[in-house]
Amino acid sequence: MTSSGVGLKFIATPLHTGSTGSRALGVLTLLAVGALLLFALVLSPPEISQGDAVRLFYVHVPSAIVSLYVAFGITLLGSVIYLRKQSVFWDLMAGAAAEVGVVFLGFTLLSGMLWGKPTWGTYWQWDPRQTSTAVSFVLYLGYLAVRKLDMDPTARSRRAAFLGIVSFFNLFIVRFSVQWWRGLHQGTTLNPLDMQMANIMLFTFFLGLLTMTLIFFWLLLHRFRVAWLEHQLAEISLEAAIAERRDEDDPGSSPALAAKGIS
Amino acid sequence: MTDSPTRPPVRQALDLSPAVPAAGARRPKRKKRLRNWLTIGVFTLALVAILFQALTSARVYFYNVDEAVRDREAIGSTTFRIQGTVVTEPQTDAQGVISFIIAFNDVETRVRHIGDEPTDLFELGMPVVAEGRWDGAEFESSQLLIKHSETYVEDNGDRPAVGDGTYEVEPE
Numbered sequence: 001m002t003s004s005g006v007g008l009k010f011i012a013t014p015l016h017t018g019s020t021g022s023r024a025l026g027v028l029t030l031l032a033v034g035a036l037l038l039f040a041l042v043l044s045p046p047e048i049s050q051g052d053a054v055r056l057f058y059v060h061v062p063s064a065i066v067s068l069y070v071a072f073g074i075t076l077l078g079s080v081i082y083l084r085k086q087s088v089f090w091d092l093m094a095g096a097a098a099e100v101g102v103v104f105l106g107f108t109l110l111s112g113m114l115w116g117k118p119t120w121g122t123y124w125q126w127d128p129r130q131t132s133t134a135v136s137f138v139l140y141l142g143y144l145a146v147r148k149l150d151m152d153p154t155a156r157s158r159r160a161a162f163l164g165i166v167s168f169f170n171l172f173i174v175r176f177s178v179q180w181w182r183g184l185h186q187g188t189t190l191n192p193l194d195m196q197m198a199n200i201m202l203f204t205f206f207l208g209l210l211t212m213t214l215i216f217f218w219l220l221l222h223r224f225r226v227a228w229l230e231h232q233l234a235e236i237s238l239e240a241a242i243a244e245r246r247d248e249d250d251p252g253s254s255p256a257l258a259a260k261g262i263s
Numbered sequence: 264m265t266d267s268p269t270r271p272p273v274r275q276a277l278d279l280s281p282a283v284p285a286a287g288a289r290r291p292k293r294k295k296r297l298r299n300w301l302t303i304g305v306f307t308l309a310l311v312a313i314l315f316q317a318l319t320s321a322r323v324y325f326y327n328v329d330e331a332v333r334d335r336e337a338i339g340s341t342t343f344r345i346q347g348t349v350v351t352e353p354q355t356d357a358q359g360v361i362s363f364i365i366a367f368n369d370v371e372t373r374v375r376h377i378g379d380e381p382t383d384l385f386e387l388g389m390p391v392v393a394e395g396r397w398d399g400a401e402f403e404s405s406q407l408l409i410k411h412s413e414t415y416v417e418d419n420g421d422r423p424a425v426g427d428g429t430y431e432v433e434p435e
Binding site for chain 2: 048141150201
């Protein structure tokens, strides 16, 4: 198994999860959150029939897009690369993206329920879009559970990678559910050829998308670095255990232990 | 990026088998396997439960008004959902029953809603999904859900608040 990432090793840091880059990203994210709050809650107008409930659109839809396409897209990419190259970097990246993606998808489901009550009149219906999204949520929770199974790490990573690839196909069902089946959920608003939203409302949506994307990458960076450090620690512990074991046979002969200050 | 941890020099083939095989060593392995299967089982069950709920619910998800009127006899007194656009101003009587007419594909039916009050979006021109059953020629609804469209229109305060701006409806 190789630890190499394809030219992206700079993302992993040696001793902590923060760096100049991540702090700059954090500041940018905070600024974006402030701007989003200003536009979503103050500057954008109410919608003609939904009134102020429309303001949930600016976080609900962006969090759905970021989780379903960005986060789980990275999980798919990481899983494919892991299966091809056995790269620990991409295995950990796939897991970290899925973890943050599940948080975003949970927020999507929750904000959708909160939006559904004042508009539809119910928190939950077994609507095709809601159901397929819930299926995705459970699939990726299952993916994370597989990553925690108590078994050989290589076999576990391979199984998780298969599940990471298979789970992505449900996203097509989520995407087209409003066209394939009848349901309560509205159709596509953000069709590039026929936008169903304009002016400041559309701008606020894109600001929401940018903000959610920044939050996602900030979280992903830190989660990945924690995972990478855990992996490094596990490798060092294994090396130490091997050296210790060798030392049982030949006491005092382990330069690795001595180098690490382990006695 | 950290440097790779220094590997101990390989002097001979490594034997990592336990020095003293633990007594009953098979038991923890079985326990591990059981725990893994339990985890997989829980998530499989959750998926099956969601799909079961969705599929049994989807059987009655909704008929459009024209389909429901056409299949009225076949549907009988079964509970189902009907979808249509509100084409008359809803009237509420002293008992709190809301009456209005919905239409789809030029077919209309009268709805009597006896249940929780619908949301503020409920008005002339809005598409609704009502759950209930046929009561003669009328539809008796127990749950009234509003199906807002994908079009979002700014409320500038100077437009008539009819529907969501996408349904052209002439008031009676």
